[in-house]
Amino acid sequence: xxxxxxxxxxxxxxxxxxxxxxxxxxxxxxxxxxxxxxxxxxxxxxxxxxxxxxxxxxxxxxxxxxxxxxxxxxxxxxxxxxxxxxxxxxxxxxxxxxxxxxxxxxxxxxx
Numbered sequence: 001x002x003x004x005x006x007x008x009x010x011x012x013x014x015x016x017x018x019x020x021x022x023x024x025x026x027x028x029x030x031x032x033x034x035x036x037x038x039x040x041x042x043x044x045x046x047x048x049x050x051x052x053x054x055x056x057x058x059x060x061x062x063x064x065x066x067x068x069x070x071x072x073x074x075x076x077x078x079x080x081x082x083x084x085x086x087x088x089x090x091x092x093x094x095x096x097x098x099x100x101x102x103x104x105x106x107x108x109x110x111x
Contacts (some may be wrong), residue, residue: 007032009050009052018055020094021099060094063090
């Protein structure tokens with residue numbers, strides 16, 4: 001397996017339940033800044049049997065990347081909601097559920 005893909009998979013696996021990250025954030029955390037499309041390719045090429053929280057990865061504006069109304073779109077929405085993530089009209093408020101929210105809370109004790 002490509003070492004870049006391994007780093008991407010590790011970054012996705014590290015997204016905590018109830019949080020989301022953008023493709024670009026995952027690329028940066030994998031040491032591949034500016035390679036958001038590579039994250040999408042890695043997700044498409046995920047090996048059979050590998051369990052990843054793929055549904056926690058969104059566009060930078062918080063929208064679900066899968067076609068609206070598709071089976072995958074509905075599944076991603078369902079899984080996010082099951083973790084307490086607010087999904088409205090295919091979008092998640094990144095300021096409330098993104099990874100930066102946890103960092104702000106850790107640094108500034110914000111709730």
